[in-house]
Amino acid sequence: MAASAPLTEMQVRNAKRKDKAYKLYDGGGLYLHVLPTGSRIWRLKFRQFDGKENLLTFGPYPEITLQDAREKRLEARRLMLQGIDPAKYRDDAKRLTAERLRNTFEKIAREWYANKVPTWSDRTAKNMIVRLEADIFPSIGSRPITELKHREIIDTLRKIEERGATEIAKRLKAVCSQIFSYAIQCGLAERNLVADMRDVLKSRRASHFAAIDADELPTFLASLERNEARMFEPTRIAMRLMLLVFVRTSELIETPWSEIDLDKGEWIIPWQRMKRGKLTVNPDTTNHHVCLSRQAFTLLRELHAITGGSKYLFPNQRDPKKPISNNTLLVVLERMGYKGRMTGHGFRALAMSTIKERLGYRHEVVDRQLAHAPRDKVASAYDRAQFLAERRKMMQDWADYIDAQSRHAVVTGGRSTSA
Template sequence: MPKLIVPLTDIQVRNAKTKDKPYKLFDGGGLYLDVMPSGSRIWRFKYRQQNGKENRLTFGPYPEVTLQDARERRLETRRLMLQGVDPGKHRDDAKRRLTDRAANTFERIAREWYANKVPTWSERTAKNMIVRLEADIFPRIGSRPITELKHRDIIEALRKIEERGATEIAKRLKAVCSQIFSYAIQCGLAERNQVVDMKDVLKSRRASHFAAIDADELPAFLASLERNEARMFQPTRIALRLMLLIFVRTSELIETPWSEIDLEKGEWIIPWQRMKRGKLTVNPDTTNHHVCLSRQAIALLRELHAITGGSKYLFPNQRDPKKPISNNTLLVVLGRMGYKGRMTGHGFRALAMSTIKERLGYRHEVVDRQLAHAPRDKVASAYDRAQFLAERKKMMQDWADYIDVLSLRPTVTGARTASP
């Protein structure tokens, strides 16, 4: 017959005296208090595993863990045993989960997600992504375990970005955070995507096109460019002229190396790897882009070559000639000319598209090929982009001649220029 154990009382526990050797005060059901010579008193629970081996659990020190607390933990442990769960393994699993939760911070998982995605991105995309995360997201929620993050934590981080007027960046980083949560779920590190249902937490912004002047405003713009009241250096003036004449994307112009241009043949072919659609990670367009240079554009390039021909790029950076000028250079110059909010680098493309179709009578698809846009349907995509090359060359010369004519006419505000 098992020995009958009389349950402990609070007074017995509180008044337990130290001895030269450790001793135990038993409460029954496997629970006892270890009284140490040092004076510490620790609750422990003794039980047998399913294989019959004896094991012990530590419930914690007295008085931090009271007699009542220890008995409640004993009851919880015995319930686990009745369910066939080993209390020791359950304890170890709980500790591991806590450790994993503390280690799996949002930043650690985000960097792991980033490392997996980098091979599919362009160098610029990869750089911009990590810079934005490090500047706007990690300082606010990066150190937090991803499983502890709530909607409010992410919303506050995104709204801080909004407060400085960067609404588009806030919108993009919201999508990035959603991808990181999705990655964590797939890796078994989180159970819920806190961002996926956050549809209306950011300010809505009406979609708008890039600012661009129209054909009627072109004579005044040309006159301003000629007067050069903005005191631009000659390469900058040539850059604006080239944007007007050939209307490539700003990055495609300023990042152009002289090696792409054959001044003797009057040819400029941009490799597909530098084109917007060539940088796509899925089905990139591998068609090189023929810029189609007019006589006026070739003359400007020859003039520019005399100034910057010794550099790698058409428009080298003054501080570091090994790099091209920044994307903002032309935008700043347009602002100094009085066109802030009215004209952008991309605006030259919109201006050319509308004016060439309306004033020079060229077909949309011909202008579209010159803009290096993707065909809108599968039938159009079946055609070789170079099929309009001869027509595009003629169009670009007509466009340059049209601009020359406008430059010679007196500028009258609000007057409508007749089609040539």
């Protein structure tokens, strides 16, 4: 039996509906299925590799033209020559498309979030999801992650930046990068778009906190000793402790007595209270050993006799259930005449520079005492343990140095002299 001639465009266009469905064959298994409803559907009949007959549907005419249908037939033949079942290939393609559309940025972000939550504090976890839901999901959450463009992410981050939340924009940029990395590891994306965005957000010039230098220390100590700011005793002790232990202001004033072991002379700040422990992403879970000198320990015992019945070392006078305000020490420094010249953070800068330059300690040792994290997070806990003995000695040397400067201030009448 001779093969039927290929269809013409006119035959296809003029195919009318009948009471029963019928087929117009183009050859190679391709035919136009004309239904009683008038619909005209392109289909391809072929045999699978096991010999069973199967059917592919290409779509309706005229949306799928005769030429389109022939190209799809050719694609099916090419797949079969490669040993690929075109029906399975079609089903796999549909499944992948459906998965791609389901794998939105928000869906993957929430999976990433669920995996990370066990490693975060409650506060970090809450802040993270609130920020994502407020700033990221409304803009790009519904978009399939593989279809996102650089411009969409940049516009989302700049919208945050434009309202003045530059630090939040920077942090969320890092979060989005981690979400893309997670998607890549799960086989749901192939490229981390955010990793390329190094300069899309505005850079801020680094600012330095005001701090006196080592040569000004005797004058400062003399003023502190004379109590020119008319401080209450707990506040005076707070200022002395800032000098001796140079923790962050919030870490000092928010300290509960439960962290201080007066019997052992130890002060260990739980990681949840440390700056790096409060990070939204990958918080540092290392507790911080303050390393008390004899002088610092003596001050704590004096303070305990005054405020030991309260929860905090430095209870708020109006509400003893709360610690004193961050501004308390700034007000004292202003009264001492150091406004714009010294800050709470300035005690840390003073200690860092003086201990290295005048006492000769290595940067790494002072850095750990300041609770700065080493770049290698894996080595973080190890390094801190290794430096603990050296840090204890350093803190005692620092306290002795301050005492020597205080005596020098008495001899010179509190005038600053060159070291």
